[in-house]
Amino acid sequence: MEIEIATIGGYEEVGRNCTAVRAGDDIVIFDMGLNLSKVLLHDNVETEQMHSLDLIDMGAIPDDRVMSELEGDVQAIVPTHGHLDHIGAIAKLAHRYDAPIVASPFTLELVKGQLEGEQKFGVDNELVEMEAGESMLIGEECELEFVHVTHSIIDAVNPVLHTPEGAIVYGLDKRIDHSPVLEEPFDMERFREIGREGEGVLAYIEDCTNAGRKGRTPSESVARRHLKDAMQSMEDYSGGIVATTFSSHVSRVKSLVEFAREIGRQPVLLGRSMERYSGAAERLGKVDFPGDLGMFGHRKSVDRSFKRIMNEGKGNFLPIVTGHQGEPRAMLTRMGRGETPYEIEEGDKVIFSARVIPEPTNEGQRYQSEQLLRMQGARIYDDIHVSGHLREEGHYKMIETLQPQNIIPAHQNMKGFSPYVDLAKSQGYKLGRDLHVTSNGNRIQLVE
Template sequence: MAQLDQSNNVEKLTPGDGDLWFLPLGGTGEIGMNMNLLGHAGDWIMVDCGVTFDETLSPDTHKTFSVVAADPKFISRQRESLKAIIITHAHEDHLGALPFLWPRLKAPVYASPFAAEVLRRKLSQHGLESKVPINVIALRERFTVGAFTLEFLPITHSIPEAQSLLIETSVGKLLHTADWKIDHDPVVGEPFDEGLYQGLAKENILALLCDSTNALKPGASLSESICYRGILRQVDAVEGRIVVSCFSSNLARLITVARVAEAIGRRFALLGRSLRNMYAIAKQTGYWPEELVPIDEQHLGYLPANEVFAIATGSQGEERAALNRLSLDTYPALSLERGDRIVMSSFLIPGNERLVERMLDRFKARNISVIESAQSDTPIHASGHPCQAELADMYTWVQPLVAVPLHGEAEHLAANAGVAKRFGVPVQLIGENGDLYELAPRQRIHYAKVTTGRIPLVE
């Protein structure tokens, strides 16, 4: 199975014609920083190349790095066998590391039109736009890279053109869900197509590689569309300034919040470069409603308090983001006062609790009210990931032989595997980054086969 490359003393794994392997370098045993490898017949492909934010890599120095990625050392040292980098959707934890790591990987990139445009803008900031070959793939389009034939299947999430991957090899088919949920009213894009996934039962899927982020939660996730009424109820009676914070990459939420501003008769401004960039991309690709036009943030300071409405980055307490600077009263274009309101239309990523608590305490000390999604009596956030009922549906429809939970911490992976077992999936494989999952010819895990780690990209 494994060959040792003595020239650099690094283990080089080469899959044979009868092998089908899954090797996560990031995103399995943790949430975020997704980087997955699939190997077959001498070839490797990478699915996603993401980042995580504000991590302390050295407990000795306590130095925090603002952008961190999975270490691609294993595959970069045999990059001649890496045939493609496939991007499932345009969220940072799935594509954000590519501009930093592509010079080490140098493989062609495949992405949907929306994700491709996000990538082009990122690559241009690194002087790489003309150097990285990006192959734009339409939904339901089939394409072949090395020993793999792939098809993008549309799936609902919180960003346009999210897709799962149907992956065909000579020894079996895989379905990689990437991030998903069942949403029949997703705000952006088409509703979830149950018939498409029900039809996969006829495809004899060997393994289903599935998002585990919400596997601990019973029931089903909320539709993105439900957030409109929830946020509206939290702001419609506010007489002071309103700031709503959400993930800049959650385009559906940005549109929802902009519609709330319109409904209460306020113009809105976008605070933060990433928000303005996402707005520009959505407008260019036809996903932004023409009637929703932001104002320049510089105009906010001239408006009476009861006309101010801002959408801000920084829901995770990031030091340089707009919301944290507002809490410190150091944001140049806007200052908040007693009677203003902050609405946190996002979930709290594990590990960010202290950063967010300190930021929100600063607002509260200034008598600025804060509405957090976990304490709100109306739904102001909807997750983009499947809960247990949705996982059960997917396993029932696809009927794979093997369940491979990914995108979650250990308890999430175990909960996902438990759902798979209850709904008839014969084999469940639970591992973590660096484990080699053998999917064919047998189904087993070779634990700690590859050394993995994290590398800083931006201090």
């Protein structure tokens, strides 16, 4: 069977991930993501109202025109998890393909939200829910399987396309977490089995985000202990404490809510995306929040909450807000600019339970946000976080476990690929033979 891989997006940058695998006449597209930094460069860009071609020209979504060169029919569109760099372009591109969108329950719930907000295209692809551990037929000879992985968002999977020539493991994004806060541990046992089954692993497509960092990525339970320690150190402070984290990181939000109660404060979630992700997780029973937890996304509702906090005393509340990357329209950035009723005063604490994404736009915006907060007297508690991506030893572990015949680095630019390339070469892989460093819009023929 011919096996061909089209590297559509995410091979020259962090973001807009998209890869197509053709097995014979059947094609599966993994991820359709957004490059948020490209959107943030432009003021007041509303992607929901824009045409896909304009977004492609901006470099904001994958240029999927290479798909016209693949001889076959798309059988499934498969987002791995609910981060926007993996699902943010589905509303713009999925309607071009007569294929279902197949995802885990929480991811599918977030995809639905993306489709409902779309204002330019009508997307009527069938939505198919599939749990980790389940599989479905692709054409007559292939099978799609979801393997549970742990990441900085719940319900993440690594999809595996089983073909007569061996398995294609799409490895974006994950860390090996044996003690997560809300989910089952990383399913290393299943990866071991896949590495030994049938023809083994024909190709492994892997996220290289932290490949240059030594050691292994700590568990989310480590971040939880770090966060608890930091918040307990503020227990006697009577002024304002504000926390921010990835709104999609429901496990971290859950920890913030719990520890706020422990230090005698009422938590409240503020910001559209904070309400969207935590609300979806609660509806699906993925997280159990207190019944009186407030979640407010609409600007007027948020400002009413801030007025209540100021009236009843900042020392009684913990606002958990959007804006950890310094996004211009996010809640914490507005607070730093003095555009909300919440007044930051000398000595108030701001907890960044997130690391800045290493990309120039984000780094610049985060720096500006922190300086605005410091100018008002805020004390910054930074980097209370663990990454959702593998470090060097995690990557080594996955290569050792899967023993893939071919490796394709992804989710980075050429500079970001280099540490992973060095690691793969140290394990006997050779550039141009079985280690394929590529760029957006290319095709790799694995089996002719």
